[in-house]
Amino acid sequence: MTDVFGDLVGQDEAVAALRRAAASAAALLRAPVPAPAGGPDDLDALAEEHDGDPGPAPADPGAGMTHAWIFTGPPGSGRSVAARAFAAALECVHGTGCGSCPGCHTTLTGTHADVRLVVPEGLSIGVNEMRALVLRAASAPSGGRWQIVIIEDADRLTEAAGNALLKAIEEPPPRTVFLLCAPSTHPDDISVTIRSRCRVVPLRQPPPAAVAEVLVRRDGIAPDVAEWAAAAAQGHVGRARRLARDPEARQRRDAVLAVPRRLTGVGAAFDAASALIEAAEAEAAASVAEIDEAERTALQTALGAGGTGRGAAGAMRGAAGQLKDLEKRQKSRATRAQRDALDRALVDLAGFYRDALIMALRAPVAPVHTDTASLAGAGAQKWDAEGSLRRLEAVLECRAAIEANVKPRIAVEAMMLALWRG
Numbered sequence: 104m105t106d107v108f109g110d111l112v113g114q115d116e117a118v119a120a121l122r123r124a125a126a127s128a129a130a131l132l133r134a135p136v137p138a139p140a141g142g143p144d145d146l147d148a149l150a151e152e153h154d155g156d157p158g159p160a161p162a163d164p165g166a167g168m169t170h171a172w173i174f175t176g177p178p179g180s181g182r183s184v185a186a187r188a189f190a191a192a193l194e195c196v197h198g199t200g201c202g203s204c205p206g207c208h209t210t211l212t213g214t215h216a217d218v219r220l221v222v223p224e225g226l227s228i229g230v231n232e233m234r235a236l237v238l239r240a241a242s243a244p245s246g247g248r249w250q251i252v253i254i255e256d257a258d259r260l261t262e263a264a265g266n267a268l269l270k271a272i273e274e275p276p277p278r279t280v281f282l283l284c285a286p287s288t289h290p291d292d293i294s295v296t297i298r299s300r301c302r303v304v305p306l307r308q309p310p311p312a313a314v315a316e317v318l319v320r321r322d323g324i325a326p327d328v329a330e331w332a333a334a335a336a337q338g339h340v341g342r343a344r345r346l347a348r349d350p351e352a353r354q355r356r357d358a359v360l361a362v363p364r365r366l367t368g369v370g371a372a373f374d375a376a377s378a379l380i381e382a383a384e385a386e387a388a389a390s391v392a393e394i395d396e397a398e399r400t401a402l403q404t405a406l407g408a409g410g411t412g413r414g415a416a417g418a419m420r421g422a423a424g425q426l427k428d429l430e431k432r433q434k435s436r437a438t439r440a441q442r443d444a445l446d447r448a449l450v451d452l453a454g455f456y457r458d459a460l461i462m463a464l465r466a467p468v469a470p471v472h473t474d475t476a477s478l479a480g481a482g483a484q485k486w487d488a489e490g491s492l493r494r495l496e497a498v499l500e501c502r503a504a505i506e507a508n509v510k511p512r513i514a515v516e517a518m519m520l521a522l523w524r525g
Contacts (some may be wrong), residue, residue, distance in 0.1 A: 107191040107200035127167035131197025170275040176306030179339025182284035218245040225435030230263035232267040237271040260293040280286030308338040372519040387440035456495040463488035497521035
């Protein structure tokens with residue numbers, strides 16, 4: 104079995120930095136003095152003092168261990184993969200992230216008692232959830248190593264939730280580590296005050312060749328299919344795997360890439376917008392249906408559904424509020440799933456117009472969608488470089504509008520009209 108960083112594709116510099124930090128963290132645990140609770144400066148100093156790495160000390164004085172990290176990078180770069188791998192390395196009984204010990208295995212499978220993973224199911228992470236998490240993280244690690252909190256999509260923290268997290272980062276418990284994942288360190292993604300108390304690990308979009316190699320080696324996918332999927336997914340490992348293995352995902356992509364041919368008039372533009380929205384809704388509904396039903400059944404069972412004893416009916420009547428809260432959370436998750444599905448479609452569409460643009464400019468760059476290269480070439484001749492660029496900008500503006508909470512249908516209809524008009 105490979106070590107815990109084996110799935111982090113094309114991130115050699117980040118992996119090297121995380122390995123050094125994990126070695127420093129292991130040295131802290133071996134040291135005869137307890138780890139300090141005074142913040143990152145004290146922790147860095149102690150990590151360097153007790154670093155057991157026989158190699159030369161890193162030039163960066165802050166390259167050892169600290170209590171708060173932010174993993175940044177574009178979608179598909181592996182932010183959450185890096186955070187989980189680093190958490191596994193910290194919990195590794197050997198201190199190296201071997202990938203085979205109980206600490207590594209339970210962390211990577213999500214069953215480690217001292218690793219808390221926050222994956223937002225709705226549009227945001229609320230303050231109540233964050234306060235409960237911070238309170239839990241303040242306890243001592245049961246395994247004697249580290250209490251770790253991983254927050255995926257930390258850019259979805261509400262202002263109040265961010266303030267609750269900031270308080271914990273400012274005064275961290277001795278052996279608690281916070282790992283945050285966000286697209287960037289821009290204030291729109293993560294607050295300046297939180298950013299100033301964290302070490303940043305920047306990740307880059309992995310090259311398609313590296314993604315294809317992983318698909319072949321780890322998933323057993325044929326090399327030609329892996330190369331096509333890696334290029335079509337634009338370096339996004341998860342999307343590349345989905346395209347290579349899921350026929351329905353390929354059909355949805357084909358339907359999206361057929362949109363430019365369908366835009367023959369105003370009515371066709373609105374029809375294409377409706378089809379895109381409905382496809383995203385259907386994909387999202389299919390992805391959450393099983394989870395929703397399992398959650399509802401589990402809650403009803405816990406509340407005494409089906410019981411025949413005294414008070415069972417009354418208990419169910421009193422459970423209406425809890426069922427309503429569950430439905431609210433599930434609706435929020437469905438909305439998030441719809442937007443994620445729609446965004447994947449918009450990324451594919453942007454790739455098509457990007458191909459048309461590079462062909463119009465005769466740029467020596469490989470196309471994203473090799474199977475629609477001829478269609479993109481025809482578009483490049485019809486629209487020229489300026490028209491292709493305007494269409495690409497329309498797709499990107501649609502993504503930005505949806506991210507800013509514009510109604511998806513309105514944003515997509517405006518985009519389709521812009522694509523038709525050019």
